[in-house]
Amino acid sequence: MNEAKQPLAVEAAKLCKTYRQGQLAVHALSDVDLRIEAAELVVLAGPSGSGKSTLLNLIGALDRPSSGEIKVGGRNIGTLSAAERAALRRDHVGFVFQAYNLLPVLSALENAELVLELQGLPRAQCQKRAQEVLRSVGLGEMFGRRPSELSGGQQQRVAVARAIASARTLVLADEPTANLDSKAAESLLDMMVELNQREGLTFLFSSHDPRVVARARRVIHLEDGHIVADEVVR
Amino acid sequence: MIWRLALRNTLRNRRRTLLASVAISLSFALLLVFLGIGDGVHEAMAEVGVSMGLGHLIVDREGFSDDPSLEHSLPEPARLRTALLRLPWVRQVAPRLRTDALITAGATSVGVALSGVEPSIEPLISKIDTPRSMVAGHALAPPDGTPARSEPAPIVVGKELARTLDVQVGDRVTLTVRPRGGGETHSGAYRVHGIFATGVHDIDAYWSEIPIQAARELTGSEQAATSLAVFLDNVAETTPAKAQLQTALAGEHVEVLSWMQAAPDLYSFIVVDQGGLYAMMGILFVVVAAGILNTLLMGVMERTGEFGLLLAVGATPRRVVAIVLAEAAILGAVAVGAGLALGLTVNHYFSTTGIDLSGMTGEGYETSGVLLPTHFYAHLYPAKLVWSAVLIVGLVLLGACYPALRAGRLQPVEAIRHE
Numbered sequence: 001m002n003e004a005k006q007p008l009a010v011e012a013a014k015l016c017k018t019y020r021q022g023q024l025a026v027h028a029l030s031d032v033d034l035r036i037e038a039a040e041l042v043v044l045a046g047p048s049g050s051g052k053s054t055l056l057n058l059i060g061a062l063d064r065p066s067s068g069e070i071k072v073g074g075r076n077i078g079t080l081s082a083a084e085r086a087a088l089r090r091d092h093v094g095f096v097f098q099a100y101n102l103l104p105v106l107s108a109l110e111n112a113e114l115v116l117e118l119q120g121l122p123r124a125q126c127q128k129r130a131q132e133v134l135r136s137v138g139l140g141e142m143f144g145r146r147p148s149e150l151s152g153g154q155q156q157r158v159a160v161a162r163a164i165a166s167a168r169t170l171v172l173a174d175e176p177t178a179n180l181d182s183k184a185a186e187s188l189l190d191m192m193v194e195l196n197q198r199e200g201l202t203f204l205f206s207s208h209d210p211r212v213v214a215r216a217r218r219v220i221h222l223e224d225g226h227i228v229a230d231e232v233v234r
Numbered sequence: 235m236i237w238r239l240a241l242r243n244t245l246r247n248r249r250r251t252l253l254a255s256v257a258i259s260l261s262f263a264l265l266l267v268f269l270g271i272g273d274g275v276h277e278a279m280a281e282v283g284v285s286m287g288l289g290h291l292i293v294d295r296e297g298f299s300d301d302p303s304l305e306h307s308l309p310e311p312a313r314l315r316t317a318l319l320r321l322p323w324v325r326q327v328a329p330r331l332r333t334d335a336l337i338t339a340g341a342t343s344v345g346v347a348l349s350g351v352e353p354s355i356e357p358l359i360s361k362i363d364t365p366r367s368m369v370a371g372h373a374l375a376p377p378d379g380t381p382a383r384s385e386p387a388p389i390v391v392g393k394e395l396a397r398t399l400d401v402q403v404g405d406r407v408t409l410t411v412r413p414r415g416g417g418e419t420h421s422g423a424y425r426v427h428g429i430f431a432t433g434v435h436d437i438d439a440y441w442s443e444i445p446i447q448a449a450r451e452l453t454g455s456e457q458a459a460t461s462l463a464v465f466l467d468n469v470a471e472t473t474p475a476k477a478q479l480q481t482a483l484a485g486e487h488v489e490v491l492s493w494m495q496a497a498p499d500l501y502s503f504i505v506v507d508q509g510g511l512y513a514m515m516g517i518l519f520v521v522v523a524a525g526i527l528n529t530l531l532m533g534v535m536e537r538t539g540e541f542g543l544l545l546a547v548g549a550t551p552r553r554v555v556a557i558v559l560a561e562a563a564i565l566g567a568v569a570v571g572a573g574l575a576l577g578l579t580v581n582h583y584f585s586t587t588g589i590d591l592s593g594m595t596g597e598g599y600e601t602s603g604v605l606l607p608t609h610f611y612a613h614l615y616p617a618k619l620v621w622s623a624v625l626i627v628g629l630v631l632l633g634a635c636y637p638a639l640r641a642g643r644l645q646p647v648e649a650i651r652h653e
Contacts, residue, residue, distance in 0.1 A: 062546060062647045083550060090548020101543045101650060105242035117235040118548050162547070 094163025153184025240560035262573025289463025350449020388427030526633030542649025562634030
């Protein structure tokens, strides 16, 4: 793991997100202040509706804040255009979703290559890198399999491979173990912890799975859109 | 990546893709068949019109179309004809001397259009003075090719005119015309050499032909001709050939008319008929476009989550739009390929075997002064084929625009959670 001082991966100040539901304003996040260092492994914990996914979406540049400021890799999400936010997601943020969200018409290798190809890298280079990361997540023998031919745990590993293939430093995982059995969940989490330690990748989980929380070094508790606790657990 | 994803997605729901492809390819094949038959029929109509005393192009002396009298005849038709025959795209040039005449047999007289023709040329290009049109006697040129020798000069008349005059082959008739330069009328005696039937009432009842030299002698026109009928290889060449002819004959004080100008009723009928065909195809296309839109929209809605994922991991909306358009392009290309094969096969059959309408029309039916043949052959022009293919692919892409834009405008946060 890289011990040198690194810039902040995520920095948020007075972050608010309000949704409109008809005439009603729903405050999904209110005055959230947050600093996440590079190479941290952080879990956003809290009950449903606490604002975990909203915060993850803002950090992942999938959404824009209603007020306040959020910076990812030093770039202020609120001031970026849609195209700039797309480029930020492509080049700096990796996503792992609860439902795996692999493209069913692509093989494991092609799914892992996806972001690399979006970055415009030559096909051969994409393939080489995708093979490396698939091997690193334990899927070295399954390059040609389609998602329908993989187990849930294997699909989520492909999703992780896709998230880290382009050497991105921040991986956002939204309930990554929710659809996995216990063994697959444990295996996946161990692998992600290993990637965090070996590659120096910053992992930010949104989860209330105790197995995820147990592996975190820092847990941020959210309730009703507020950070109610921020604790370093290991 | 765009094309790989598009191709795989196209193959994903094979039944739906197949149905959409079949609909497009059948429409395209139908378009090609309709165009082929339509153009074949219209071309046949035009060729029949052209061969009924016209020509693809008609060269007159300047002012003849405003005052079609012998005074406005071409003074040196032989020199002009020789010059025209040198043009590589000119198949034949027929000199004609036309005037109004009164034909008399016994006590019966009928006003007719008298056409002085070159007997050795007319059978090559005309459906009037040709052995195949003769129901009695012979054309002006006898079957062995030697000029007819009869004293008085020969004349061929229409079947209905012969009936009106109560004449048969071998009978004598008298023609009376106003000569060139005016003055007293000239008359001459002619022997009925043949009786023709074209199926067109106006021609069969009011048309007669004599050798052009006899017509010149009757009208005192020396070596003149009122027009030169120019024949091309194909009716489709008429418009460009007219422009070239006008250039070639600049300074000759002649006017060049196309058959469309010389037979405006026939041309109007063809244009209106073509318009009807295009309108019908237009309606078919709207239905096809709606089908494509529906197919692709369903595909996009089913894959909302996948498009959301693409947008979430950094694909630009433009790239997502391109994927959907690429799917449409693949669908269109495959369908056009299949439609092309089917359409060309059917067209080939209709262009070689033809369509026999004799069961419906008997010996044919007359429209706009033209007796339509009972047997039509399809003729598909390559340019129309290319344009049709471009039109179909364009239509498919047009139908894909809305689904593509819808996919590109998805919000990744909502789209990715879509089941």
